[in-house]
Amino acid sequence: MKESKLGLDFKKVKEAKQISGKIAVEVQKFVDNYSTVAVERTLCRLIGIDDVDSNDVPLPNVVVDQIHENGVLGQGVLFYLGNAMIETGLTPQQIAEKVATGELEITKLRINDKSNIQKAIFPYVETSVERIKNNVSRRNEYLGTLGEGPKPYLYVIVATGNIYEDVIQAQAAARQGADIIAVIRTTGQSLLDYVPYGATTEGFGGTYATQENFRIMRSALDEVGEEVGRYIRLCNYCSGLCMPEIAAMGALERLDVMLNDALYGILFRDINPQRTIIDQYFSRIINGFAGVIINTGEDNYLTTADAFEQAHTVLASDLINEQLALLAGMPEEQMGLGHAFEMTPDLENGFLFELAQAQMTREIFPNAPLKYMPPTKFMTGNIFRGQIQNALFNEISIWTGQGIQLLGMITEAIHTPFMSDRYLAIENAKYIFSNMKNIGDEVEFRKDGIIQIRAQKVLDDAYNLLSEIEKEGLFDALEKGMFADIKRSKTGGKGLAGVVAKSENYFNPFIELMKGGQN
Numbered sequence: 001m002k003e004s005k006l007g008l009d010f011k012k013v014k015e016a017k018q019i020s021g022k023i024a025v026e027v028q029k030f031v032d033n034y035s036t037v038a039v040e041r042t043l044c045r046l047i048g049i050d051d052v053d054s055n056d057v058p059l060p061n062v063v064v065d066q067i068h069e070n071g072v073l074g075q076g077v078l079f080y081l082g083n084a085m086i087e088t089g090l091t092p093q094q095i096a097e098k099v100a101t102g103e104l105e106i107t108k109l110r111i112n113d114k115s116n117i118q119k120a121i122f123p124y125v126e127t128s129v130e131r132i133k134n135n136v137s138r139r140n141e142y143l144g145t146l147g148e149g150p151k152p153y154l155y156v157i158v159a160t161g162n163i164y165e166d167v168i169q170a171q172a173a174a175r176q177g178a179d180i181i182a183v184i185r186t187t188g189q190s191l192l193d194y195v196p197y198g199a200t201t202e203g204f205g206g207t208y209a210t211q212e213n214f215r216i217m218r219s220a221l222d223e224v225g226e227e228v229g230r231y232i233r234l235c236n237y238c239s240g241l242c243m244p245e246i247a248a249m250g251a252l253e254r255l256d257v258m259l260n261d262a263l264y265g266i267l268f269r270d271i272n273p274q275r276t277i278i279d280q281y282f283s284r285i286i287n288g289f290a291g292v293i294i295n296t297g298e299d300n301y302l303t304t305a306d307a308f309e310q311a312h313t314v315l316a317s318d319l320i321n322e323q324l325a326l327l328a329g330m331p332e333e334q335m336g337l338g339h340a341f342e343m344t345p346d347l348e349n350g351f352l353f354e355l356a357q358a359q360m361t362r363e364i365f366p367n368a369p370l371k372y373m374p375p376t377k378f379m380t381g382n383i384f385r386g387q388i389q390n391a392l393f394n395e396i397s398i399w400t401g402q403g404i405q406l407l408g409m410i411t412e413a414i415h416t417p418f419m420s421d422r423y424l425a426i427e428n429a430k431y432i433f434s435n436m437k438n439i440g441d442e443v444e445f446r447k448d449g450i451i452q453i454r455a456q457k458v459l460d461d462a463y464n465l466l467s468e469i470e471k472e473g474l475f476d477a478l479e480k481g482m483f484a485d486i487k488r489s490k491t492g493g494k495g496l497a498g499v500v501a502k503s504e505n506y507f508n509p510f511i512e513l514m515k516g517g518q519n
Contacts, residue, residue, distance in 0.1 A: 004363055005445050006356065006455040012463055013364050016319055019466045024323035027474050031281045034274070035506065037193070037498035039282050040064045040077040042244040045252075046510060047081070047092045047124035050211070052197045053100035059093075060245070061194045062100045070107045074503035080106045082117035092124060114505055125509050128252075129289075133518060135254040136291045142222070142231045149179040149230055151369070152397050152405035154429055159184035159416050161203035163213045170217060171224040172419050174232045177426045180257055180404065182235035183217055185209050190240025190269050191494060195249065205416070209236050209246055214253035233257055238283055239265050239297070241495050243276070247283040251290035257336070257404075258287055262324045263317060264297035266478060266493065267486045268304075273478050275495035282511070284328035289514035292334065295404070296321045299340030299373035301484040307342040307377070308350075311357055312461030313483050314339050315364070319466065320474070322365065329516035332367035336404050340373035341393040345385070349450055351392055356454035358400040359445075364459075372397050374408030383410040390425065394432040399440045405429060 004010065044060035052058050067073045067080055084095045084106040098104035156178045158169040163183075170181040186203030189196075199216060200208040207213060214236065221232040235257035238246035243260070250258055262280045265271040287294050298314040298321075305313070318337045325335050339361050343350045361370055375389045390408035397405050407425040409417045417425075445451045469477040481487035 002363075002366075006359055006363065007447065007452045008360065008363055008455060008459060012459060016459070016463045016466055017323070019463075019470050020316075020319040020323045021326075023320055023466070023470055023474055024327055027277055027324065028281070028327050030274070031278050033502055034278050035074070035076065035500055035502055035508075036275055036278050036495075037064050037068060037073070037500075038242055038275075038279050039244050039508075040067075040073060041242075042248045042282060042286075043077050043508065043510070044081070044092070044096070045245060045248050046128045047078070047121065048128070049092050049096045051093075051097075056197065057100075058194050058197055059096040059100055063096050063106070066099055066105070067107055068498075068500070072107055072503075074500045074506065076502070076506040076508065078121050078507060078509075079114070079117060079505045082121040083112050084109055085120045086112045086116060114507075118507060118509070122509065125513065129510070129513050132251045132290050135251065136518060139231070139254060139256065139291060142225065146225055146229055146231045148233075149177070152372070152402045152433070153179040153233070153369075154426055155180040155182060155235070155371075155404050155406045156422050156425065157182045157184050157406075157417065159206045161186060161205070161207055162201040163199055163207050163216055164201065166207050167217060167220040169419060171220055173422050173426075174221065174224045174228055174230075176423050177430060178232070178422070179230070180233040180235050181217070181221060182257070182406075183207055183209075183213070185237045190237070190265065190271075193241045193495065193498065195242050195245050209249075211249040211253060214249055214255060218253050218255070235259070235295070238287070240269060241265075241271060241275070241498075243279040244283040244286060247286040247290075247292075250292060251286050255290075255292060257293045257295060259297065260284060260287055260294035261297040261338070262321050263478075263483060264300060266488050267484050268297070268300050270488065270493045272493035272496040272499070273475055273488055273490050274499050275493075277474075278499065280324065281328050282508075284325050284330050285511055285515050288325075288328060288330035288334060288517055291517075293336045293369055293404075294325065294330070294334060295336040295371045296338040298338040299342065302340050302342040303377050305485045307340070307344070308347060308353065310484070311458045312465055315361070315458060315462035316465045316469070317483060318361065318365065319462070320469075322368070329514075331517060332365070333369065335365070335368045336371040337361070337365055337368050338371045338373060341375050341396065342373070342377050344378050345389060351396075352450045353454050354392075355396050355399065356451040357458060358396045358402065359451070360455040360458060362400045362402065369403030371404040371406065372402040373406050374412075376408075376412055379408075379412035381411075381413045386410040386412065387424070387428065390428055391432060394429045395436060398433045398436050399443075401440055
């Protein structure tokens with residue numbers, strides 16, 4: 001490891017990672033014994049079940065709900081589907097359609113030998129795994145032939161609510177120079193315990209995340225990527241009550257980036273902690289296997305708590321997110337750990353403090369394509385000051401070698417970005433990234449100066465917080481509000497009824513086949 005520009009104690013960094021690892025291992029002991037309705041619906045999707053019933057209820061929900069209502073979901077949806085395949089000679093999709101019409105009750109069929117059930121399911125598992133492998137190969141082929149933009153990747157959002165209008169805006173952004181297009185989800189989708197079906201044209205503040213919308217946007221970005229001679233990455237959100245399902249849909253349609261945080265849904269959407277922690281594990285296995293870069297949401301801590309005082313909670317969460325991702329077999333190169341430029345502009349020397357924290361995050365996670373978030377909390381609608389705030393943010397990014405730059409918009413506090421707003425944001429970033437390209441190689445920080453002292457303090461505070469969390473355990477730490485000043489009960493929030501203990505017949509072959517990537 002390079003010598004720290006900040007004078008960081010790398011022995012303390014190593015110890016902080018070890019403590020985070022112990023916290024994650026304790027959590028994983030819990031995760032290994034449980035499943036959720038979302039995990040089981042994901043398995044349905046991965047073996048080919050899709051479409052909706054006559055009431056527009058997704059068939060994965062129909063199948064899983066039938067098993068859950070009979071009190072036997074702990075045996076696993078694959079156990080009952082594989083058994084039904086043997087008994088009926090039907091495919092998983094045909095079985096789901098008969099369950100939807102009331103013709104079939106799959107928990108009431110004669111039960112076959114478990115090994116035969118697993119054999120019946122396995123060809124469908126292999127087909128799904130092969131499809132995702134082919135998507136990874138296709139991405140790598142594009143990267144090899146078209147190439148991509150330099151880091152920091154320029155990341156912008158589209159959020160019209162209409163997937164076809166999103167396509168127009170996304171292609172325009174790619175032509176303007178964007179490297180990653182994030183299709184913002186409609187407000188509240190993270191709280192839906194199902195994934196809507198088909199192409200959608202009516203969303204509020206964003207567009208529904210559906211598999212068909214993923215397919216439409218992926219095709220559009222491939223088209224514009226070939227036009228501009230640069231692979232354009234597609235991002236969506238697999239946080240919320242359908243975290244692993246959306247991860248699977250993204251893997252099947254070749255998304256490249258996913259918002260996927262172990263704690264975000266708990267803290268900011270009041271989703272039950274047990275449900276979220278179980279769901280994040282399988283979602284990260286899928287994302288890791290599909291070559292998807294995950295983005296974590298630590299920037300959100302600083303919108304509810306003071307960005308100067310609570311910076312150490314961002315680092316502590318990054319460290320925990322990293323360890324949970326490692327347990328799911330995800331390589332560091334796919335961990336877009338989050339942090340943000342969110343201190344009040346009125347803070348004297350705020351730029352130096354922000355620079356310290358960005359450099360600290362880069363040094364502590366040297367292999368991660370860090371995701372750096374722009375100023376939002378103190379954007380006022382004054383577009384001229386906003387342009388300056390975004391410029392300072394861009395300067396720190398190129399200075400400290402960030403990987404993914406979510407570009408700030410001058411109209412952040414006013415409305416969803418216009419295409420012209422994105423153009424100005426991209427122009428701002430390109431200008432600064434070119435003019436200051438090697439500043440990080442040229443400038444050193446004064447020993448025991450403001451920047452070094454700030455970074456060292458944030459590390460010390462994060463270390464101390466992690467030590468407290470290790471004593472409490474992660475679930476109790478969440479109950480006590482140790483992150484973002486928000487308290488969440490282990491038995492509270494949304495989705496707890498969807499958590500089930502695994503029983504003796506439970507199996508999920510995707511974990512073994514996907515965990516650790518495609519090596």
